[in-house]
Structure formats: C-alpha cells, structure tokens
Amino acid sequence: MNKIRAMPRVDSEGVLCGSNFKVDVYTRINSLPRRGSAANWTEWDSHN
Structure with missing residues (x-):
C-alpha cells in the first residue's frame, strides 16, 4: 500500500x-499480507 499526498x-x-x-x-506502508478466502483462519487464534 502507498501513502497519499495532498x-x-x-x-x-x-x-x-x-x-x-x-x-x-515512492513511499510504502507495511500492511497485513492478503490471504485468500481458502486460507485456514482457525490458525489465527493459535497465535495468542
């Protein structure tokens, strides 16, 4: 994702x-990586 300038x-x-x-x-913002709809989101809770 890029920044926006006025x-x-x-x-x-x-x-x-x-x-x-x-x-x-020329400027980049670190964003969350995209995951496809087929990704296993049950793994997300195991990171806590």
Whole structure:
C-alpha cells in the first residue's frame, strides 16, 4: 500500500483553491499480507 499526498490546487490567479490527492509511489506502508478466502483462519487464534 502507498501513502497519499495532498497536492495543492491553484487557480489561474495563483490562489489556493483546494487540493487533489495523489498516490506517492515512492513511499510504502507495511500492511497485513492478503490471504485468500481458502486460507485456514482457525490458525489465527493459535497465535495468542
């Protein structure tokens, strides 16, 4: 998963009038690994 950065939106007069959000492809967020629906979720409780 990547971070999102706010990119300022400026009108023709140079006035800040909002922001667009853009995915920053150079920063990564560690996320939980995806598991398929066929995965055995009963193993999840055994880690406590």
